[in-house]
Amino acid sequence: MMQPSELSDISREELIALLVDASRQRDDYKGKLVRSHLERDKLLAIIAKLQRHQFGRRSERLSADQLQLALDDLAQTLAAIEAKDEAEPSSQDAKPDPKPKAPRNNNRGALPEHLPREHRFIEPEEKVCPCCNGALHVIGEDVTEQLDRVPATLKVVAIHRPKYGCRACEGAVVQAPAPERPIPGGMPTEGLLASILIDKYADNLPLYRQAKRFERDGIKLDRQTLCGWIGKVCFLLGPIYDYILGDILGSPVIFADETTVPVLEPGLGRTKTGFFWAYARDERPWRGDRPAAVAYIYEDNRRHENAARHLARFCGTVHCDGYGAYDKGLKKRLGEAASGIQVSGCNVHARRGFYEAHKRTGSPIAEEALRRYAQLYAIEARIRGCPADVRLDVRQEHARPLMDAFHVWLKEQLDRISGGSDLASAIRYCLARWTDLCRFLTDGRLEMDQSTVERTIRPQKLTVKNALFAGSDGGAEHWAMIASIIETCKMCGVEPFAYLKDVLTRITNGHTIARIAELAPWSYMAATVDPADNPGHNAPSTPDILPGIIPVA
Numbered sequence: 001m002m003q004p005s006e007l008s009d010i011s012r013e014e015l016i017a018l019l020v021d022a023s024r025q026r027d028d029y030k031g032k033l034v035r036s037h038l039e040r041d042k043l044l045a046i047i048a049k050l051q052r053h054q055f056g057r058r059s060e061r062l063s064a065d066q067l068q069l070a071l072d073d074l075a076q077t078l079a080a081i082e083a084k085d086e087a088e089p090s091s092q093d094a095k096p097d098p099k100p101k102a103p104r105n106n107n108r109g110a111l112p113e114h115l116p117r118e119h120r121f122i123e124p125e126e127k128v129c130p131c132c133n134g135a136l137h138v139i140g141e142d143v144t145e146q147l148d149r150v151p152a153t154l155k156v157v158a159i160h161r162p163k164y165g166c167r168a169c170e171g172a173v174v175q176a177p178a179p180e181r182p183i184p185g186g187m188p189t190e191g192l193l194a195s196i197l198i199d200k201y202a203d204n205l206p207l208y209r210q211a212k213r214f215e216r217d218g219i220k221l222d223r224q225t226l227c228g229w230i231g232k233v234c235f236l237l238g239p240i241y242d243y244i245l246g247d248i249l250g251s252p253v254i255f256a257d258e259t260t261v262p263v264l265e266p267g268l269g270r271t272k273t274g275f276f277w278a279y280a281r282d283e284r285p286w287r288g289d290r291p292a293a294v295a296y297i298y299e300d301n302r303r304h305e306n307a308a309r310h311l312a313r314f315c316g317t318v319h320c321d322g323y324g325a326y327d328k329g330l331k332k333r334l335g336e337a338a339s340g341i342q343v344s345g346c347n348v349h350a351r352r353g354f355y356e357a358h359k360r361t362g363s364p365i366a367e368e369a370l371r372r373y374a375q376l377y378a379i380e381a382r383i384r385g386c387p388a389d390v391r392l393d394v395r396q397e398h399a400r401p402l403m404d405a406f407h408v409w410l411k412e413q414l415d416r417i418s419g420g421s422d423l424a425s426a427i428r429y430c431l432a433r434w435t436d437l438c439r440f441l442t443d444g445r446l447e448m449d450q451s452t453v454e455r456t457i458r459p460q461k462l463t464v465k466n467a468l469f470a471g472s473d474g475g476a477e478h479w480a481m482i483a484s485i486i487e488t489c490k491m492c493g494v495e496p497f498a499y500l501k502d503v504l505t506r507i508t509n510g511h512t513i514a515r516i517a518e519l520a521p522w523s524y525m526a527a528t529v530d531p532a533d534n535p536g537h538n539a540p541s542t543p544d545i546l547p548g549i550i551p552v553a
Contacts, residue, residue, distance in 0.1 A: 111145050118148075154217055157189060182508045183232050190508065193233050194500035196226060201482045202496055204463045234478045236507050241481040243516050244488055245295040248281045252316035253445050255280040255453035256326060258302065259460065261479075263470045274476050275299050276460060277310060280453040282491065286388040286445050291522035292491035294456040296480035300473055304328050315340035317443065319450040321349045322433060345436030347373065348449040353426025363423055365413050372406050380448055388444030400441050407434060456487050489521045499524055 010018075127136045159179065166172040182190050199205040207226045214221045248254060256279055263274040280294040299306050307325040311318065318341065320326040326343055351373045358366035379399050383391045414427045430437060440446040460483055470476035489496040503519050511519065 111147060152195075154214075154219065180508050180510070182236065182504050183229055186229065186232075188229055190504035191501050193229060193504060194497050196229065197233065197482055197500055198486070198497045200230070201463065201479065202459075202486050230478065230482075233504070234481055236504065237481065237485060239513055239516050240503065240519050241295070241484055243520060244293055244484055245279070245297070247290075247520070248279050248293050248295050249311065249314045251281045251283075251290055253281070253283070253319075253443075254314070254316065255282070255319040255447075255450050256307070256311075257321065257450055257453045257457060258323070258325075259457045261298070261460070261464065261470060261476055263300070263473060263476050272300070274470065274473070275302050275306075276457070276476075276480055277306060278453050278457055279310070280456050282452045283445070285384045285447065286391055287385065288388075288445065291525065293488045293522070294453065294491065295484040295488075296460070298473070298476045298480040311341070317342050317344050317439065317446060319344045319346065319447060319453070321346045321450060322429065342439070343436050344439035344446050345433045346450045347376070347437055348451060348454075350426075350430045350433070350437055353422070353429055357421075357423040357426055360422070365417065366423055366426070369406075369410075369426075372402065372409075376402055376448065390444070392442075392444035395441050395444070403438055403441060407431075456491075459483070459487065485521065489524075492522045492525050494521050494524045 128134065129136060161176050161178065164174040182188065182193055188196075196207075196210060199210055200207060207223045207230075211221055211223050211226060256277070258275050258277045261274045261276050262271040264270075265272050275298070277297045277299060278294060279297070280292075281290060282292040283290050284292060297306075297310060302325070304325040308330055311330065318326065320343060322345070330341065330343075351370065354366040354369040354373075357363050358370060376399055379394065379402075383394050386394075410427050410430055414424060414431070417424050417427075440448050460479075463479070463483075470479055485500070486496045489499050499521060502524075506519065517523065
């Protein structure tokens with residue numbers, strides 16, 4: 001940098017050049033400052049996620065998709081700044097950055113082999129040797145691949161049925177019979193109907209938006225037509241839905257929960273509150289033989305008798321929260337020794353009270369309760385994917401002492417705090433349901449909570465945000481039916497569109513109700529897939545319980 005005394009000795013042109021160079025360096029430093037701020041914000045977002053995963057209750061924790069929305073925006077801004085830096089010529093006199101830039105993550109990997117390839121060959125303009133003008137021959141090539149997308153297209157399937165007549169007999173006319181259609185007399189194919197169902201119930205695209213998309217392609221389809229198609233398809237898929245629900249309720253261990261659904265009241269111009277009662281099964285955490293599945297039942301109320309009616313023939317253990325429908329509604333059966341039904345409590349709901357108290361007051365007692373729950377869930381994470389007998393042995397050895405000590409500790413703390421506080425309410429919630437909260441210690445097939453069914457409810461809440469409400473009770477019933485089939489496909493690793501298209505084709509071609517089991521989503525699972533082979537469930541047969549999660553006596 002020049003000293004002030006030296007500025008008087010330079011010319012006007014040199015001074016202008018210095019100012020331009022200083023301005024360019026200032027812009028470079030400004031760009032680096034912006035990038036550093038963006039990287040800081042990205043790190044802060046990651047830290048916030050980790051904090052919420054440590055202390056936040058499950059309903060408040062950011063999902064991977066929610067967090068990714070924020071991180072995506074930050075990454076896009078960073079990429080735009082880098083692209084601008086690469087496009088602008090750098091100053092010749094600028095000093096090189098002593099710290100090399102980390103390589104950008106462009107996700108450059110081998111693209112899947114099953115995708116079709118379009119090969120484009122780029123030849124040099126001249127194929128003669130620049131030295132001797134001799135002919136050149138191929139000695140190798142460089143191949144780079146890019147991922148392209150062809151938007152979904154509509155096509156018309158024209159079915160021709162030629163008529164054949166006899167030249168000698170005027171009345172003899174032979175023609176092949178017309179094929180059956182999924183919608184009698186209608187124009188949609190099984191593929192189009194499956195696409196409409198997936199768009200509405202899996203991708204949360206309401207029918208009016210689908211109608212606008214058809215209109216952009218030059219196809220005029222009003223919403224009433226689309227509604228009629230869905231109603232007729234629901235009639236065809238009804239037996240499959242009934243089979244899924246019956247198969248779930250025939251399992252020894254299930255999960256139950258309910259959620260609100262806004263439903264339009266015809267003629268009143270306002271919505272009422274309906275309910276989806278969800279019943280799920282997932283035996284993958286303990287390597288069970290039954291496939292994962294979920295079924296929703298729509299009810300226009302939340303009365304206790306609903307659970308009693310739904311579970312009238314169920315025998316086994318039902319994971320549920322503290323809602324009275326599962327204890328008061330089933331009170332008569334729970335009191336009978338031969339009823340064959342018992343309740344397993346949800347420790348996530350029990351933990352939530354301590355989280356709320358810690359969030360509001362910073363109570364050290366609430367923080368200690370959260371720490372104890374963290375130890376229990378660390379054990380559960382290590383045994384997920386192990387056989388039921390292994391899970392039971394580990395729980396008896398490690399988790400039961402923790403729960404017993406937790407129980408004694410809760411009673412001690414209740415005597416020390418104000419009985420009207422939120423923390424006291426959280427403790428009384430646990431103590432009143434302690435037998436149910438400890439049920440998982442007696443059976444390796446059980447879970448600590450009902451998160452399995454809560455995860456299946458989240459996609460339906462997204463549909464509510466996009467569609468706002470169901471148009472009627474019948475529409476809500478159709479929603480519950482199709483959502484049950486689609487979510488079961490997802491849980492089984494079956495592609496929903498291909499499944500629905502094939503099922504509708506087979507039903508149209510006369511598949512009998514006696515073979516309904518062949519149309520269940522899990523019947524389409526790959527034969528080589530093990531029930532426990534999925535992300536999050538492939539733990540070793542004998543878990544290595546880390547000493548760090550077991551408190552020292």
